[in-house]
Amino acid sequence: MNKIYTGKTKDVYEIDEKNVLLKFKDDVTGKDGVFDPGENQVGLQIEGAGRSAVAMTKFFYEKLNAMGLNTHYVSANVDKNEAVVKKAKVFGQGVEVIVRYRAVGSFIRRYGSYIESGTKIPPYVEVTLKDDDKNDPLITKDALAILNIMTEEEYEELAKLALQIGEVVKNELAKKELELYDIKFEFGMVDGKVALIDEISGGNMRAYKGEEYIEPLKLEKIMLG
Amino acid sequence: MNKIYTGKTKDVYEIDEKNVLLKFKDDVTGKDGVFDPGENQVGLQIEGAGRSAVAMTKFFYEKLNAMGLNTHYVSANVDKNEAVVKKAKVFGQGVEVIVRYRAVGSFIRRYGSYIESGTKIPPYVEVTLKDDDKNDPLITKDALAILNIMTEEEYEELAKLALQIGEVVKNELAKKELELYDIKFEFGMVDGKVALIDEISGGNMRAYKGEEYIEPLKLEKIMLG
Numbered sequence: 001m002n003k004i005y006t007g008k009t010k011d012v013y014e015i016d017e018k019n020v021l022l023k024f025k026d027d028v029t030g031k032d033g034v035f036d037p038g039e040n041q042v043g044l045q046i047e048g049a050g051r052s053a054v055a056m057t058k059f060f061y062e063k064l065n066a067m068g069l070n071t072h073y074v075s076a077n078v079d080k081n082e083a084v085v086k087k088a089k090v091f092g093q094g095v096e097v098i099v100r101y102r103a104v105g106s107f108i109r110r111y112g113s114y115i116e117s118g119t120k121i122p123p124y125v126e127v128t129l130k131d132d133d134k135n136d137p138l139i140t141k142d143a144l145a146i147l148n149i150m151t152e153e154e155y156e157e158l159a160k161l162a163l164q165i166g167e168v169v170k171n172e173l174a175k176k177e178l179e180l181y182d183i184k185f186e187f188g189m190v191d192g193k194v195a196l197i198d199e200i201s202g203g204n205m206r207a208y209k210g211e212e213y214i215e216p217l218k219l220e221k222i223m224l225g
Numbered sequence: 226m227n228k229i230y231t232g233k234t235k236d237v238y239e240i241d242e243k244n245v246l247l248k249f250k251d252d253v254t255g256k257d258g259v260f261d262p263g264e265n266q267v268g269l270q271i272e273g274a275g276r277s278a279v280a281m282t283k284f285f286y287e288k289l290n291a292m293g294l295n296t297h298y299v300s301a302n303v304d305k306n307e308a309v310v311k312k313a314k315v316f317g318q319g320v321e322v323i324v325r326y327r328a329v330g331s332f333i334r335r336y337g338s339y340i341e342s343g344t345k346i347p348p349y350v351e352v353t354l355k356d357d358d359k360n361d362p363l364i365t366k367d368a369l370a371i372l373n374i375m376t377e378e379e380y381e382e383l384a385k386l387a388l389q390i391g392e393v394v395k396n397e398l399a400k401k402e403l404e405l406y407d408i409k410f411e412f413g414m415v416d417g418k419v420a421l422i423d424e425i426s427g428g429n430m431r432a433y434k435g436e437e438y439i440e441p442l443k444l445e446k447i448m449l450g
Contacts, residue, residue, distance in 0.1 A: 092339060110362040111354070114317060114372040121371050129336070137335040138363050146346050147339040 008042050009053070009203060015084065019074060024050035024081040028203050028216065050081040052220040053201035057083055059224055060169060060200040069164060070195035072188070088188030088197045092149035094130035095139075095187065097158060099123060099166035102181040104206060110138070118181075123166065125159045157194040158187050165196055173207055176222050178214060181206040233267050234278070234428060240309065244299060249275035249306040253428050253441065275306040277445040278426035282308055284449055285394060285425040294390060295420035297413070313413035313422045317374035319355035320364075320412065322383060324348060324391035327406040329431060335363070343406075348391065350384045382419040383412050390421055398432055401447050403439060406431040 001021060005012035008029060013021040026049045027042040054076050061073035076083040100107055101123060103115045115121070127144065128136040139147075141155045150158065162185055170180040183205040186198035198204075202216025214222065226246060230237035233254060238246040251274045252267040279301050286298035301308040325332055326348060328340045340346070352369065353361040364372075366380045375383065387410055395405040408430040411423035423429075427441025439447065 107368075110359060111364065111368065111372060113354070113356050113359065114374065124367055124371055126365060126368070129338070131338050134335060134338065138365070139336065140351060140363070140365050142349055143332075143336065143351070146349055147336055149339065 010050075010199070018087055019084055020087055022083045022085060022199070024053045024083070024199070026050045046217060048217060049203070051078060052217050053199050053203060054078050054081050054083055055224055056201040056220050057199040060172070061196075063168060063172070064165060064196065067168070069168075070161065070190065070193050072190045072195050072197040083199075085197065086190050088190045088195065090186070090188045090197070091144075091154075092129065092147065095144075095149065096128045096130055096136060097162045097185045097187055098126050098128065098182060099162050099185070100126070100182040101166075101170065101179075104181050107182075123163055125162050127155075127158075154189075154194055161194060161196065162187070169200065169205065172223070178207045178209050178219070178222065181208055235275070235424070243312055244309055245312055247308045247310060247424070249278045249308070249424070251275045271442060273442060274428070276303060277442050278424050278428060279303050279306050279308055280449055281426040281445050282424040285397070286421075288393060288397070289390060289421065292393070294386065294393075295415065295418050297415045297420050297422040308424075310422065311415050313415045313420065315411070315413045315422075316369075316379075317354065317372065320369075320374065321353045321355055321361060322387045322410045322412055323351050323353065323407060324387050324410070325351070325407040326391075326395065326404075329406050332407075348388055350387050352380075352383075379414075379419055386419060386421065387412070394425065394430065397448070403432045403434050403444070403447065406433055 001013040003011055004014050009027050010025055011023045015021050026045050026047055028044060028046055028049050029042060030044055055078045058076035058078060061071055064071050065073055072085040072088050074084040074086060100121060103119045103121055104117055108117045126138060128138050141152060144150050144155055145152050166183055169183055173180045185196055187194060188197045202219040207214045207219050226238040228236055229239050234252050235250055236248045240246050251270050251272055253269060253271055253274050254267060255269055280303045283301035283303060286296055289296050290298055297310040297313050299309040299311060325346060328344045328346055329342055333342045351363060353363050366377060369375050369380055370377050391408055394408055398405045410421055412419055413422045427444040432439045432444050
């Protein structure tokens with residue numbers, strides 16, 4: 001298989017015209033040795049991180065597919081750190097979609113003059129551009145349309161889907177008495193429709209048990225162990 | 226009169242319960258001695274800048290008031306560098322509203338991977354928070370509502386008014402064969418309605434004659450001289 005992309009936390013191989021293989025690595029994003037899903041750089045390696053991410057991805061995506069929500073997911077092999085997904089066309093050079101339930105992370109870095117860190121907020125969706133050099137800038141629905149990254153209709157579809165999927169993840173965590181503070185998704189076009197792509201794992205979300213932040217590997221153990 | 230606010234380019238004095246006096250200074254925003262309406266710091270002093278800003282403000286606001294567009298403007302005395310305006314309640318700790326016709330400045334700093342500097346775009350409105358420490362972060366309609374800075378209805382009203390007022394300024398400049406690239410407004414609530422506040426001057430906009438950027442003082446001479 002041809003490797004067609006080398007990512008920060010996974011590599012992508014071409015299977016055929018319609019499908020690609022995601023090979024998960026043990027690298028996670030963070031800074032100065034501390035995990036941070038909002039960071040752009042690979043900050044540390046955690047043994048088992050790849051396997052954990054595939055297991056979580058399989059768990060959540062099978063639920064989403066069963067619910068009829070649009071995703072790129074086909075199947076996964078947890079023991080091989082692999083997932084098969086449909087090919088997707090990303091928006092522009094790629095966008096990230098964050099759903100927030102508490103004001104933390106970059107929300108506080110931007111708006112900390114208006115709200116205390118950790119405050120509960122109504123479910124809130126925002127889109128940032130994947131652009132490491134520019135620190136993943138926030139972008140509005142209007143600017144996405146002007147820059148031909150996505151139409152207003154695609155934005156509305158994406159925001160609705162992000163809220164629905166966020167709710168599924170939030171509810172699954174709640175079953176284990178965990179609280180989802182925020183989660184970062186990627187979306188693209190799959191078979192002509194807006195669909196969730198990439199992984200869903202501890203590395204994409206902030207989960208808390210009471211006051212305690214739950215690290216990705218521990219989160220997977222609580223969720224699936 | 227009591228001074229109630231010391232600003233970067235003007236000071237504010239209380240006249241009575243309903244009105245305040247704006248006293249314009251010769252300071253303009255910029256960096257390293259170069260004027261930049263997007264900058265937060267006072268970069269340089271230009272003799273006559275205050276007078277010029279009052280003259281432009283008077284010129285544009287009298288037009289806007291005559292058109293029935295909501296503003297805080299009452300009157301101005303150009304020779305005294307002063308304007309009388311109605312008291313306004315700012316949104317949160319103050320917001321800035323940018324209307325863009327060409328992709329320049331912070332739009333390029335954020336989205337330069339998607340569009341070449343100087344490209345014409347459909348009229349586009351964006352809101353940033355006045356927060357020097359956080360570099361005036363961009364904020365979406367949804368986040369403005371969540372943070373209780375303005376309601377969605379107030380946002381819609383503000384965006385519509387900003388586009389209308391931007392069009393007035395753009396057309397006035399066009400009469401002198403100048404092109405407006407972008408303009409920065411402030412809005413607040415005046416008498417319970419969304420209204421334009423603060424000055425309209427060369428210091429708030431980027432005006433070009435062909436390829437040549439027109440400095441604020443020169444712009445005023447072309448417009449009013």
